[in-house]
Amino acid sequence: MTIGQRIAQKRKEQNLSQESLGDALGVSRQAIYKWESDATLPEIEKLIAMSRLFRVSVGWLLGVEEELPSDLPPAELTDTQLKMVEEIVERYIQAQPPAKKSSWGKWDVRILFALCGILLALLMGMNSRVKQLDSNYDSLQNSISRVERSVDSQIGGISGRVEEILKAQNSLTADYGAEIASADLKENRITFSVHAVPKTYTEGMSVEFSIDNGTDSVSYIPGERAANGGFTATLACRLTDSINISAVFTSADGTRQTQLLERFGDLYTSTLPAVDLMTYDHLLYQKVDESGRIPLPETYVSTRPAFSVYAVNGDIGQSEIGSVRVGLFKNRSLIAWLEPCDQPDSFHGDLEDFSFFRLTGGTYITMTKDSDQLCFAAVVTDEYGRELVYSDIPYILQDGELTWPNTSDISNHDPADWRY
Missing domain, CATH: 1.20.58 (Methane Monooxygenase Hydroxylase; Chain G, domain 1)
Known part of the structure; x- marks a missing residue:
């Protein structure tokens, strides 16, 4: 078992919810969720606190020591x-x-x-x-x-230094830049202001600026001469998560040289609203029946708007949620949409920002391959009709019952990779 699976096992043995365990440890429910999905590791002090709460050793939680039998005598006499x-x-x-x-x-x-x-x-x-x-x-x-911190720091330092050296050796410019000028989320377009000053200017030299968003054809815009001897332009394209801007220098004899100026990543995703998707472990340990199918019980899923670090990006902005649909997916293909519902009676507290969805009991699924994955996912549509998908930790079939995989990737939000 992974560290996350051990934490989940002990939490369930003590009939604790993720929120209750978080309250006991002084962390959020999302932190427990990330520990149990092996997305992050608990800090040392939290591991120690859990070892006391669960009455197991830190070594057992880390997976390097077997759990001691519960009938052993206490370690010291009172x-x-x-x-x-x-x-x-x-x-x-x-x-x-x-x-x-x-x-x-x-x-x-x-x-x-x-x-x-x-x-x-x-x-x-x-x-x-x-x-x-x-x-x-x-x-x-x-x-x-x-x-790990030392190695990461050294690798980062070395990578940064190598990049600086390569830029210095290959640069055709004495100065350059590309900045976001504006964004129209309704039209899903973005505009950049760019400039480049040639390192060596020759009479008759011209500059074109290109913009490539990875999906449309590359656009070329002639640069205009500036007072400082450089060239400027305004570039626009459809907003995507991968945009490259380059400068093409053409000398009087027709020789062309190209230099990459800037790469912009995740701009499209950053403009879309994010949600937290939460399920309540109801599918864990569901077993295959005699017919080879897995019966799924009634299950509730909740969503709520999530804070995004991109929301503070004033150059782009972020749209509002238009609608949210939650579905059950196998291998990213829709099995069934969940029904929107009121807050269940079993959920207490102020949950004003939450939306609830229900999977009715009696749903049956089959999972025949080791690679089959089952998950809940929220399809979020913003106010302009653009979509993004947020998924929960997937389930896999192991030893005849549903469980979590040792590792999982829930970072793919591209609707093109989901079928619904």
């Missing part, structure tokens, strides 16, 4: 337990018949005391060993984190 040992010894002494005392009677008591002492020492040693193991795991995890 004051109450020590008093019980003393009472047992006193009762043992009182139970000995006076007439049968012999020279071995004193040894019986001493042996009993010695055995109690040995037992106490063993238990204390075991407790010390467990604490030492937990400490070692914590230290190991900290060391791994430090190494």
Whole structure:
């Protein structure tokens, strides 16, 4: 099992919801969701807190230690337990018949005391060993984190340095730039202001600026001479998640040289509203029946508007939600749409921003391949009719029942990759 699956298992054994576990640990329900889906790892202090809450070791949560049987004695004796040992010894002494005392009677008591002492020492040693193991795991995890941060930092520094060197060696410009001038979300178009100053200008040189959005044909716009000896232009194209802007320098003899000026990624996605999609674990551990199908119980799914880091991008803006549909998908193909419904009676609290959807009971599915994946997904349509898809953690069939995969990718929001 993964770390996330172990956390989910223990949470369910203690009848805790993701929200309840989050409250106990001082984190959000989304944080628990990400831990259990293995999208992120809990911090060390949260692992320690969960080990105490679940009464397991940190090593077991990390998957490097087997869970100790629940019937093992406690790792250390409390004051109450020590008093019980003393009472047992006193009762043992009182139970000995006076007439049968012999020279071995004193040894019986001493042996009993010695055995109690040995037992106490063993238990204390075991407790010390467990604490030492937990400490070692914590230290190991900290060391791994430090190494990962160091490596990431070094790789990032090296990559940045290499990029700077390559730009300096291959640059045809002394100065250049491309900035977002405006965006029309209703028309799904974006406009850029660009400029480029040639590193070496020759008489008769001209510059064209190209814009490529990855789907339409590449557009070329002639640059206009500026007072600083450079060239400027205004470029526009359909908004997508991959836009490249380049400058094409043409000398008087017809020689053409091209330099990439800027790459813009995720601009389209950033303008669309985001939602949080939440299911409530009802499909986990559903089993295949005798007919080879999996019966699905009545299941509720909720959505609510999600904060997006892109919402602060004043150059582009972000549209409003027009509608949300939630469906059950197998391998990204629609099986059934869920019905919009009122807040279920079992859900308490102020859920004003939530929308609820219901999968009726009696739905049957088949999963015949190891690669088959089942998931709930929300199709979000914005106020201008543009769509994006947000999916939940998928389910796979393993040992005859539904469970979560060890790893999953829920980052594909492109409607072109979904069939509905």
